[in-house]
Amino acid sequence: MNLQYNLLTGNILFMFNNSLLQYMYLGFNNLSGILPSNVCQGIPNLRYLYLFSNDLSGEMPKVWRNCKELEDLELSYNNFDKGSMPAEIGKLTKLQYLYLSKNNLEGEIPFSIFNSSSLMEINLDINNLNGSLPHEMCQFPQLEILTLHDNHFRGIIPRSIGNCTLLQRLTLVDNFFTGSIPIEFGHLNQLQFLQLGRNNLSGAIPSKIFNISTLKSLLLEQNSLFGNLPLHVGFGLPNLLQLHMYGNNFFGNIPSSISNASNLVQFDLSANQFSGIIPDSFGDLRVLESLIIAGNNLTLIDDSHESNFFTSLTSCRYLRYLDVSENNLLSKLPNSIGNLSLEDIWAHSCGIYGNIPLEIGNMSNLIRLSMDRNDLNGVIPSTIKGLNELQSLDLEYNGLQGSIVHELCEIRSLSELYLTSNKLFGVLPTCLGNMTSLRKFHIGSNRITSKIPSSFWNIKDILEVNLSSNALIGNLPLEIKNLRALILLDLSKNQISSNIPTAISFLTTLETLSLAYNKLNGPIPTSLGEMLSLSFLDLSQNLITGVIPKSLVSLSSLKYINLSYNRLQGEIPDGGPFKSFTAQSFMHNDALCGRPRLQVPPCDKQIRKKSKTKMILIICILSIIVVLGILVVACIMLRRRKRKKVENPLKSDLPANLGFPRRISYYEIVKATNGFSESNLLGKGGFGSVYQGMLSSGKMVAIKVLDLTLEATSRSFDAECNAMRNLRHRNLVQVISSCSNDDFKSLVMEFMSNGSVEKWLHSENYCLDFLQRLNIMLDVAFALEYLHHGSLIPVVHCDLKPSNVLLDEDMVAHVSDFGISKLLDEGQSKTHTQTLATLGYVAPEYGSKGVISIQGDVYSYGIMLMEMFTRKKPTNEMFSEELNLKTWISESMVNSVMEVVDYNLVSQHEEELHEILALALSCCADSPEARIKMTDVTASLIKIKTLVMR
Secondary structure: OEOOOOOOEEEOHHHOOOOOOOEEEOOOOEEEOOOOOEOOOOOOOOOEEEOOOOOOOOOOOOEOOOOOOOOEEEOOOOOOOOEEOOHHHHHOOOOOEEEOOOOOEEEOOOHHHHHOOOOOEEEOOOOEEEEEOOOOOOOOOOOOEEEOOOOEEEEEOOHHHHHOOOOOEEEOOOOEEEEOOOHHHHHOOOOOEEEOOOOEEEEEOOHHHHHOOOOOEEEOOOOEEEEOOOOOHHHHOOOOOEEEOOOOEEEEOOOHHHHHOOOOOEEEOOOOEEEEEOOHHHHHOOOOOEEEOOOOEEEOEOOOOEOOHHHHHHHOOOOOEEEOOOOOOOOEOOHHHHHOOOOEEEOOOOOOEEOOOHHHHHOOOOOEEEOOOOEEOOEOOHHHHHOOOOOEEEOOOOOOEOOOOHHHHHOOOOOEEEOOOOOOEEOOOHHHHHOOOOOEEEOOOOEEOOEOOHHHHHOOOOOEEEOOOOOOEOOOOHHHHHOOOOOEEEOOOOOOEEOOOHHHHHOOOOOEEEOOOOEEEEOOOHHHHHOOOOOEEEOOOOEEEEOOOHHHHHOOOOOEEEOOOOEEEEEOOOOHHHHOOOHHHOOOOOEEEOOHHHOOOOOOHHHHHOOHHHHHHHHHHHHHHHHHHHHHHHHHHHHHHHHHHHOOOOOOOOOOOOOOOOOOOHHHHHHHOOOOOHHHEEEEEOOEEEEEEEOOOOOEEEEEEEOOOOOOHHHHHHHHHHHHOOOOOOOEOOEEEEEEOOOOEEEEEEOOOOOEHHHHHHOOOOOOOHHHHHHHHHHHHHHHHHHHHHOOOOEEOOOOOHHHEEEOOOOOEEEOOOOOOEEOOOOOOEEEOOOOOOOOOOOHHHHHHOEEEHHHHHHHHHHHHHHHHHOOOOOOOOOOOOOOHHHHHHHHOOOOHHHOOOHHHOOOOHHHHHHHHHHHHHHOOOOHHHOOOHHHHHHHHHHHHHHHHO
16 A cells, blocks of 8 residues: 555544554655554554554554564654653564654653664654663664764763664764763764764764765764864865764864865864864865754964965855854955856954955845954945845944945845945935845944935835934934834944934834934823834933823833933823832933823822912022021132131241141151152153152151242142142042151152052053953042032142043042142132143143133043043144044044043943043033033943943
8 A cells, every 4th residue: 555645634544454464655645543552453464564654543552463574663743742762662573664743642761662672773862752761782783873962861972882883874963862872883984974062072083984985974062072083084075965063172283184075065164162173175066955064163364374274165066055254364355256156155353454355246146144243344345236136234343444335236036135334425225215125234333424315215115224423413204103013123332313213113114113312202102002012112312391291011022221411390100010120210301290100209199289489488488598508608708708818828938837636857758769769760741750659657758858949839738728728538649747848848648559540551561451451540530520610629630631531459449639729719610720630631621712611621531531541642743633532532522432442441331431432522612611520420320330230
């Protein structure tokens, strides 16, 4: 009976009642029902039972005793319920072929199976069988095929399999075997398929396996195997078609002899630790179709020559798939790449640099090109339009320049276009609307300066759009509703204005919506509550007004929301997903109210009903308190001014220590500095020198000795004494004492063992990590906040820069050198000076008009903050009249700040670095009135540090 491939239907039971039947071939039909519990009772002469790929169900029969003539049992790909493998099958003495794959079988293989000397093929793959294989397995002198893949077998692979000398295929892939590959496998000299991938095997590959000349497939992927490939690997495997060793710990070179495995079709050594130069001999593998060597330490160049690897592959006429990603190729793409017949090229994160060759347009078979995270530069060649079959182009995180070429629009099959984080500029071409196959479009972090073309909103089947961090202008049109399939829309960090259109609610499949850092105004549309798929919503840093719509409570999938830094008011909803949102989602708005956990005032409706009489009474009481407070402060200040007129602390008739706690003599200073020895000299400044010294008490100090030949020295000494006498703060260098007479003036200060920030920032032998830099600038901010707002009389430092910030043994920063500082008298917000501060750090009004104010210190702080994270001095030679440190950073904010930050910080905290440099620009506004206060600077830095430390 041979009725295979006829799509028969119906119950199968009626067929098991024919005593003469020997052959039953009913595979690939739609037969259903269950097999008789005593299968062969009605057909005792049955020799071949083929029922694979049907819809049989129930439990696999346990009783097979009447099938004494059965030679071939094929029940694979049915729907037998979960159950164990029938032990009676092992008693069928004539059984040669056993196929029970994909049948939900459970438990261990019955031991009786391993006693069947007649079996030639056993296929039990894709079940739920478990347990270990018996150590004495080779009771199968005739066994040629053993496939057990996709089960749950454990333990070691029995060494006795090596005695199955007729074995041609051994497949144990996707199990949980442990231990090493048995050395006895080297004796299987008829083995063609050795497939042990995706287990937990360890150790080295027995060397004899590489001499099994019959091997066609060697699959060892995703284990914990190690060792190197023998130099003769290609000579011993002349018939090899597949070599998969990816996801292990192999090391050493890839031997050139691999070219002798001339039949090789698939070669995958990815995700190992291979090193050295990729051999050119791959070009001799003329039938190679897939070459994957990603995720190693391979290169194309050494000290003596550059490899011709890419060029050699032009001989591989059948090569379709190439992956060299995550290596150290450090090479340009040769023009010969246009001669490759590839369909997929994966070459991301491998140090490829230079231009994309024009010849790339000749690769007419190319379907995917992925070369992201390299150092490619120049323009996207117009010849790219020749890639007629291209579906995915990924050139993200390179240095590509120029505009988005119109020729990209001519690739009608293009589905995915990734150009994020390059240096592309200009406008978005209107022809984008013609790319009807486009599904994913990512060009964030470039320098695009245009409106989004109206034609773009006609790509109705697009799934992902990311245009963030550009300089896009215009508004969101009503036509946005056309993108009905959209899942992700990120337009953040642009200059988009106007309202959020209510038509956006038509995007019912949208999961991620980010419009942050734009100039959007007007209310949040109530219709957003209809976007039930939304899980991420960011509208922060805009000019949005009105209330938070209560309709958003119905967004049950919403996991993240950020509405901070807007002008919202009213009650924050408390139902649905809002129950889990924190205060971070709503901070810095005009007048929001809600639950205490959101750190906003409660929405007490009774407050509105208070009478006008009570309000007037409260205003009157507050007015009286304010007036009395002003009178008290005025009296105190008047008395203090009178006291100043009576006793001036800088007059020569006062004690030499000028009010500092301890008097130190000139001779003690001389002794402490070894007679002002050069070996004790810490540095020289505009008004003198600083020495390291040891006082008689054993305390290490820094002694600043002023140069009295300079006319301004006395003023500097007076200014520093006057500023420092009553200042006490952990982030200021403490003056311990002074020594002053007509011929000598010095200040004795705390010794800072780690020197200046200047040394740590700009010396080759020193390096500060991100958190150290953040902590230092936070310390400096605390110091300036104290000087400007915490002391009785505001103090303006006037010369803030890295060389005037010192670090103690715990790397805590201390501001020093108040030689040109100014004390603002009562009521003063600014004063004038003729003393020049350090160029590059000085505020515009200081340099042009000599105006001194605390806002000038804020400007200097902003410049130092930029220098700290870019490691570029404001006086660097790269800056000129057209470009300075501030404008350089300001331009980078449009693209990616990672282009300007110190290379030691790349790939670290990109979002936080963006916020830090934005804060620095706020400090450096041209107008003093527009600059941020130091109290707000410290608050912002504390917030950033909190996020980093999470």
